[in-house]
Amino acid sequence: MKMKGQNSQRGMSLIEVLVAMMVTVVGVVAVATLILYGIGLQVQSRDATMANALAKSKIEELSISLPAVGGDLDNNVTGYNDTPTGFTRRWVVTAGPANTLDVTVRVIAENPTAAVSPVVDVQVLMDTS
Numbered sequence: 001m002k003m004k005g006q007n008s009q010r011g012m013s014l015i016e017v018l019v020a021m022m023v024t025v026v027g028v029v030a031v032a033t034l035i036l037y038g039i040g041l042q043v044q045s046r047d048a049t050m051a052n053a054l055a056k057s058k059i060e061e062l063s064i065s066l067p068a069v070g071g072d073l074d075n076n077v078t079g080y081n082d083t084p085t086g087f088t089r090r091w092v093v094t095a096g097p098a099n100t101l102d103v104t105v106r107v108i109a110e111n112p113t114a115a116v117s118p119v120v121d122v123q124v125l126m127d128t129s
Contacts (some may be wrong), residue, residue, distance in 0.1 A: 047086075047109035048118035054084055054123040056089060057107045062103055063126055067093045073106045073121070086110055101126045 005045030010021075047129040071092035081090040088108045096102040111117055 002125075013063075030089070044118060045110065047111055048120065049110055051087060051107040051118050051120040053123070054087055054089055055081065055107045055120050058089055058105045058107075059103065059122055059124055062091065062093075063124075066101065066126060066128055067091075067103070069093050069095055073104060096125050099129045100128065101128055 009092060042062065064081055067080075071077050071090065073090050073092050076088075080092065081088065083089070086109065088110060089105065090108075091103060091105040094102045102123070107120045109117045109119075
């Protein structure tokens with residue numbers, strides 16, 4: 001039985017609903033930010049792995065046909081650079097100790113959406129004898 005003068009309404013007030021919505025929005029935004037950050041890290045990791053594979057591939061290629069001394073890691077030099085899809089690959093060859101060549105290959109990812117493009121350097125001594 002209801003008594004006169006008593007408020008029999010139950011439920012949440014408008015303020016409580018707004019506070020609950022704000023807490024939910026903050027949580028969703030935080031999760032979305034973490035997801036985007038994770039995707040960015042995955043892209044960097046993928047590019048670094050691919051750059052490493054391209055550098056090792058070029059080292060293998062150069063070890064078969066011993067290259068002449070020359071090249072530059074910072075600028076494109078004819079005969080000492082190429083551009084596999086999405087990457088720039090440069091190498092420099094210098095005379096090493098005792099009948100060897102010091103070969104360094106640098107691979108730079110050209111990903112315009114990445115905050116930091118990975119740069120991979122691989123250096124080896126090749127026997128010329």
